[in-house]
Amino acid sequence: MKFTPTKPISYGRQTITDSDIAAVTDVLQSDYLTQGPKIAEFETAFAGYIGAKYASVVSNGAAALHLCAMALDVKPGDKVITTPITFTASANCVRYCGGEVVFSDIDETTYLLDIHKVRALLESTPKAERSSYKGVVPVDFAGLPVDMQAWRELADEFGLWILEDACHAPGASFIDKHGMERRAGDGSLADLAIFSFHPVKHIATAEGGAVTTNRQDYYERVCRLRTHGITRDPAILQENHGGWYYEMHELGYNYRLTDVQAALGLEQLKRADAGLRRRRVIADRYRTAFAGTQVIVRPLLEGFHHAYHLFVIEVEKRRELYDFLRERKIYAQVHYIPVHLQPYYRQFGWKHGDMPIAEGYYERCLSLPMYPALTDDEQEYVIAQVLSFFDKSNVT
Numbered sequence: 001m002k003f004t005p006t007k008p009i010s011y012g013r014q015t016i017t018d019s020d021i022a023a024v025t026d027v028l029q030s031d032y033l034t035q036g037p038k039i040a041e042f043e044t045a046f047a048g049y050i051g052a053k054y055a056s057v058v059s060n061g062a063a064a065l066h067l068c069a070m071a072l073d074v075k076p077g078d079k080v081i082t083t084p085i086t087f088t089a090s091a092n093c094v095r096y097c098g099g100e101v102v103f104s105d106i107d108e109t110t111y112l113l114d115i116h117k118v119r120a121l122l123e124s125t126p127k128a129e130r131s132s133y134k135g136v137v138p139v140d141f142a143g144l145p146v147d148m149q150a151w152r153e154l155a156d157e158f159g160l161w162i163l164e165d166a167c168h169a170p171g172a173s174f175i176d177k178h179g180m181e182r183r184a185g186d187g188s189l190a191d192l193a194i195f196s197f198h199p200v201k202h203i204a205t206a207e208g209g210a211v212t213t214n215r216q217d218y219y220e221r222v223c224r225l226r227t228h229g230i231t232r233d234p235a236i237l238q239e240n241h242g243g244w245y246y247e248m249h250e251l252g253y254n255y256r257l258t259d260v261q262a263a264l265g266l267e268q269l270k271r272a273d274a275g276l277r278r279r280r281v282i283a284d285r286y287r288t289a290f291a292g293t294q295v296i297v298r299p300l301l302e303g304f305h306h307a308y309h310l311f312v313i314e315v316e317k318r319r320e321l322y323d324f325l326r327e328r329k330i331y332a333q334v335h336y337i338p339v340h341l342q343p344y345y346r347q348f349g350w351k352h353g354d355m356p357i358a359e360g361y362y363e364r365c366l367s368l369p370m371y372p373a374l375t376d377d378e379q380e381y382v383i384a385q386v387l388s389f390f391d392k393s394n395v396t
């Protein structure tokens with residue numbers, strides 16, 4: 001082996017350039033560190049990139065989810081369906097508002113929330129109880145966008161809203177039944193969508209997130225709620241005492257992004273397409289290298305353009321492979337521990353065996369390094385180590 005890494009190769013990481021640093025430095029030397037002009041600039045640019053009418057940037061992805069759940073009026077007694085194979089935040093937003101999370105199993109080959117199982121769940125629920133189901137949170141897991149057209153049809157049939165967790169999928173898209181391109185989070189079918197700008201995601205602002213939508217009412221509510229529920233809009237003020245005057249109409253939070261972060265996000269966004277292309281090249285190389293081996297990579301879906309936040313393989317002896325790679329400075333990761341098995345959710349009665357496909361997947365899954373700055377040498381090293389693990393375990 002010619003190449004040996006000098007530092008760990010993690011499953012995901014940010015890319016920071018000199019122009020990113022310059023943009024951040026400029027803001028630090030400007031008049032506004034927060035609530036300045038960079039926020040609106042970033043929002044316009046991000047909405048344009050995603051293809052949605054509105055974007056509201058917030059302090060992180062979990063905050064974006066919380067504000068969406070509030071905008072959708074999730075209340076105690078409301079049931080919201082989501083997938084167990086996601087980051088816990090996708091489910092937690094329902095709990096922040098006192099609603100009940102109903103997990104439903106994933107599809108074996110896409111790893112996405114299985115729409116057929118959700119339909120069966122709704123159809124088998126007595127009509128009187130069905131009305132407590134208010135919405136669904138599908139997740140574009142790993143960067144594969146859900147078939148939002150199918151979800152929209154189901155949601156309309158059962159009177160549900162759709163909150164798309166698109167954290168993994170900026171730039172992903174699929175071709176709908178009419179041949180139209182639908183981008184993840186573009187607001188054309190889902191009611192609301194959210195993104196995260198955590199360093200492992202496509203666009204990094206350290207911490208950060210966004211809500212996208214085509215609905216003006218949701219957008220305005222999210223903007224108000226991210227800044228304490230306060231408004232200065234003369235059209236809705238109940239009184240007006242002068243230029244300083246504002247009113248708080250409902251209980252909100254400080255979930256704002258700063259201008260420093262927005263400046264970083266704007267620079268990162270300029271490289272989003274190039275980053276996505278690079279992710280797809282890396283994915284193709286992994287696919288080619290693992291074809292015909294014991295490393296399972298699920299096939300591509302016709303008409304679906306993956307954004308590859310993660311590159312997931314399924315293997316036997318996952319734990320041993322994880323440790324083997326770690327000893328060789330490759331920090332692969334597991335996405336995710338099924339959320340319904342978290343002790344917090346077990347207290348609501350969720351248990352082992354409830355989601356057999358998700359639980360089986362969890363036994364085998366491993367996310368290999370996937371980020372634009374991963375070099376060819378590094379990727380070849382990763383591939384060689386994974387394959388050598390299986391060569392070794394075959395002889396013993």
Ligand SMILES: *Cc1c(COP(=O)(O)O)cnc(C)c1O
Nearest residue numbers: 060061062087089090167196198
């Ligand atoms: C990262 C992530 C979040 C939460 O984002 P934060 O910015 O870390 O709060 C939510 N959902 C999914 C699927 C994620 O990957």
